Amino acid sequence: xxxxxxxxxxxxxxxxxxxxxxxxxxxxxxxxxxxxxxxxxxxxxxxxxxxxxxxxxxxxxxxxxxxxxxxxxxxxxxxxxxxxxxxxxxxxxxxxxxxxxxxxxxxxxxxxxxxxxxxxxxxxxxxxxxxxx
Amino acid sequence: xxxxxxxxxxxxxxxxxxxxxxxxxxxxxxxxxxxxxxxxxxxxxxxxxxxxxxxxxxxxxxxxxxxxxxxxxxxxxxxxxxxxxxxxxxxxxxxxxxxxxxxxxxxxxxxxxxxxxxxxxxxxxxxxxxxxx
DNA sequence: ATCCCTGCAAAATATTTGCATTCCG
DNA sequence: CGGAATGCAAATATTTTGCAGGGAT
Numbered sequence: 002x003x004x005x006x007x008x009x010x011x012x013x014x015x016x017x018x019x020x021x022x023x024x025x026x027x028x029x030x031x032x033x034x035x036x037x038x039x040x041x042x043x044x045x046x047x048x049x050x051x052x053x054x055x056x057x058x059x060x061x062x063x064x065x066x067x068x069x070x071x072x073x074x075x076x077x078x079x080x081x082x083x084x085x086x087x088x089x090x091x092x093x094x095x096x097x098x099x100x101x102x103x104x105x106x107x108x109x110x111x112x113x114x115x116x117x118x119x120x121x122x123x124x125x126x127x128x129x130x131x132x133x134x
Numbered sequence: 135x136x137x138x139x140x141x142x143x144x145x146x147x148x149x150x151x152x153x154x155x156x157x158x159x160x161x162x163x164x165x166x167x168x169x170x171x172x173x174x175x176x177x178x179x180x181x182x183x184x185x186x187x188x189x190x191x192x193x194x195x196x197x198x199x200x201x202x203x204x205x206x207x208x209x210x211x212x213x214x215x216x217x218x219x220x221x222x223x224x225x226x227x228x229x230x231x232x233x234x235x236x237x238x239x240x241x242x243x244x245x246x247x248x249x250x251x252x253x254x255x256x257x258x259x260x261x262x263x264x265x266x267x
Numbered sequence: 268a269t270c271c272c273t274g275c276a277a278a279a280t281a282t283t284t285g286c287a288t289t290c291c292g
Numbered sequence: 293c294g295g296a297a298t299g300c301a302a303a304t305a306t307t308t309t310g311c312a313g314g315g316a317t
Contacts, residue, residue: 006271008314042274042297047307049272065196067306080242091236103224105141109213111253120244126215139291139296142302161283175299180282201280 005022005052008085010034010041018059022070023090024079063115071124078116084125138185143167143174147182151192157202157212157221196251197221211249217258224251 005011017033018025025033031046050070054061060071062079064124069088104111121129137235138144158166164179183203184246188192192266193204195212211224237244254262 004271004317008272008316011275031181040274044275044308045273048309051307063198065141065201068198071228080236080240080244082242083245093236099269100251100253103213103226104253106225108224108256109212109215109251109253110259111213111251112216113253114249114251116247117247118233118242118244118247120233120242120246123241126243136292141291141297173297173299174299177283177300178298181284184282265297 005056009038010045011049011052013037013041015044015058017055018050018070019072021072024062026067028067028091037086038077052107053056064090078112078118080118080120082122082125083119084121084129087122089118138189142171143178144169144185147179148175148186148191151183151186151203152205154205157195157204158191159200159202161200163203173259195221196248211251213251213253215255216252217254217257217262220255224249 013034014030017030017037020033021029027047027050030050031041031043034041034046050059050061053059054070057074060074060076062071064067064079064081073090077094078093079088079094081087082089091093100111100114103109103114146167147163150170151161153166154162159185163183164174164176167174167179183192183194186192187203190207193207193209194203195204196213197214206223209228211226213222213224213225214220215222232247233244236242236247236266
């Protein structure tokens with residue numbers, strides 16, 4: 002793999018992801034980066050998010066709809082509220098033994114797994130309580 | 135919810151999903167359905183796949199890239215080969231206790247979780263053995 | 268000086284939707 | 293008959309990519 006350059010744009014993208022405690026989409030980062038420099042193109046942001054994720058500097062979280070990114074680079078699970086779309090981290094450790102077990106059972110070289118929980122957050126539950134079906 | 139009608143198109147879409155042992159994308163189903171009737175529109179196929187999934191007649195499998203569908207309606211996990219894109223079922227049961235544990239810990243009403251393993255299938259491992267990095 | 272990176276715009280992908288018409292129940 | 297559903301096309305939404313010029317090492 003070629004060596005990477007440390008460009009101003011790449012630095013801004015990385016800083017933008019690290020500055021956020023939530024799970025920003027590419028568009029979110031695009032907006033943040035442009036607050037610092039309005040000339041940075043969308044293509045550059047997408048390219049850099051992919052490069053940074055591949056390099057392990059950020060985590061690429063794949064959720065139905067839009068991809069999101071995470072400054073936490075350690076693998077972990079996510080919880081999506083299907084009511085409001087809020088995405089949070091699951092307070093449980095990544096279970097690497099699942100990968101090993103599946104590798105042993107299938108012959109695959111299992112690199113990782115993604116786990117996404119879906120449900121309703123307390124706020125959305127309250128909002129729907131009236132017309133609970 | 136309104137009552138559903140049993141149209142010829144809906145039947146064809148459902149049959150097409152059930153006829154496949156793999157995990158077809160919407161486009162796959164579109165092609166299959168059109169083999170039976172070339173006039174069926176893409177919009178109708180997408181609409182029916184969503185309706186059928188919502189109704190529990192088929193399973194909507196959300197994978198990065200394209201969404202796929204599954205005739206197995208029971209919740210289960212998937213294994214994606216990042217080399218060739220092949221998607222297979224994981225031979226392990228769905229673990230509902232994870233949902234309960236997370237619900238208890240977060241206050242969310244957890245409906246389900248999706249787990250996607252990523253790795254290289256035996257064929258792709260063999261193909262890459264030469265330039266193993 | 269290399270050649271990776273950027274900006275811009277167009278392209279590629281995937282899915283949804285408005286609307287007039289059709290047809291199921 | 294009434295209202296879902298369809299077909300078609302246009303619209304969305306998201307992400308990728310070709311290309312020419314620019315900048316990092």
